[in-house]
């Protein structure tokens with residue numbers, strides 16, 4: 001299989017990670033997937049955090065880098081991210097990878113993505129990786145990032161991941177996959193077996209929500225690029241005890257609001 005379409009075996013997520021405790025997090029949470037190296041989006045998210053009706057923590061679930069092919073910008077973003085919750089995306093995983101495996105960007109694109117788009121994606125990641133190496137930017141700390149994060153937010157059991165529950169770059173939570181009844185049943189069974197109320201994910205650059213019987217799968221698409229047709233703003237996922245006045249989606253689950261917020265970063 002071609003680079004960019006391949007899902008490497010080390011992207012597999014061991015099910016035992018879902019058996020561990022989901023620690024209490026009695027504070028709101030922003031889940032920021034796919035910042036894609038956009039410092040203006042991060043500026044706006046930090047400002048949103050200050051304006052939020054309640055205290056919120058920031059949680060990044062991968063692909064924080066992408067268009068930041070500049071040593072100062074890359075390192076500045078790293079400094080700004082280091083004090084927050086973080087987990088791995090395929091962009092970070094492929095910056096870490098050594099050897100001569102032809103993985104490309106690690107996006108593991110499905111057949112519905114054009115070969116031209118896959119080639120562009122591989123080229124962007126190659127350029128980013130060359131910049132990191134030539135500038136000798138240390139990325140060893142990415143080894144410490146897990147593939148998933150778990151929280152109990154005001155009693156709601158939350159799983160944060162990048163692609164899907166099986167693979168770091170899985171497309172099982174894409175708009176197309178979440179329309180399939182078989183996949184919906186599979187997710188319902190998975191979430192029931194680990195008592196997971198909400199899965200928050202990203203990776204596909206296309207926002208989608210699946211509302212199950214008592215569960216929710218919410219994919220923000222991307223925080224640092226436009227993800228809704230005709231709207232250049234990114235999106236982030238918010239969990240809080242108080243409804244956010246600007247949420248474009250809001251669902252109350254067990255006294256917790258699970259929402260989508262626009263990231264209307266400065267385009268100038």
Ligand SMILES: [Fe+2]
Pocket residue numbers: 063089090091107162169202203204
């Ligand atoms: Fe990704």
